[in-house]
Amino acid sequence: MSLTPYTIEPIGFVRSKLTRPEAAPMQGDEGAPEAWLELTPLAAPGRMGITAGDELIVLTWLHLAQRDVLQVHPRGDHSRPLRGVFSTRSQDRPNPVGLHRVSVLEVMEKKLRVAPLEAIDGTPIVDIKPVLLRSDPSER
């Protein structure tokens, strides 16, 4: 893919007791632990307004993923037919951005404690967004 590239600057990193990818659950609701989102000093002012109890979508850069994979057996199960990665949540995909829905447990100056989060320790954070409340458009 030789198109113009776009560069992500991490706004922070995941700090978690999960350190080995093979020990991480495939989705947050499959037994993932709590974790800290540690923001860089430059990005930290962007967390103003986030409070404990908020529901967030965390976007990560799955830095251990293989980027040259376009088709996979879902959940690594070879008895299941090959599918395009865009119809699965495989980590392996051209731009390995992970989406994680979490609850905020605690807010400190430069970090947020959240759960559940299946990303491993050291995973770069791309963005943090509020979950949209469809019933209340003013809060978007």
Added chain:
Amino acid sequence: MSLTPYTIEPIGFVRSKLTRPEAAPMQGDEGAPEAWLELTPLAAPGRMGITAGDELIVLTWLHLAQRDVLQVHPRGDHSRPLRGVFSTRSQDRPNPVGLHRVSVLEVMEKKLRVAPLEAIDGTPIVDIKPVLLRSDPSER
């Protein structure tokens, strides 16, 4: 932010009748039209398994956004107090990745017709993921 950079290679581009950012709705459910997701030849095999009727999350790179903004007045309304961008859906943020929930209307070899999509024509596509059905973990 001087950390190691990560590079996005667009998997495709949005083709839409929306061409002016100021005419685009702020969210897909605020009157956004249908659009085509035109995949690059290299990325196109990744769409295998996507069919009309599927619900997808499209990740875009909001290429017109300002990346040096960390606090905003929500929805550009200066009567509302400043908030950190990570507690809003502002386009302006360090890594301007847009999240769009869409329905698939039609699938062709290298493109998908979807709705609603508030991204303007020419917006780079970062990734496409299925909406997770919490009631059916096997379909993730």
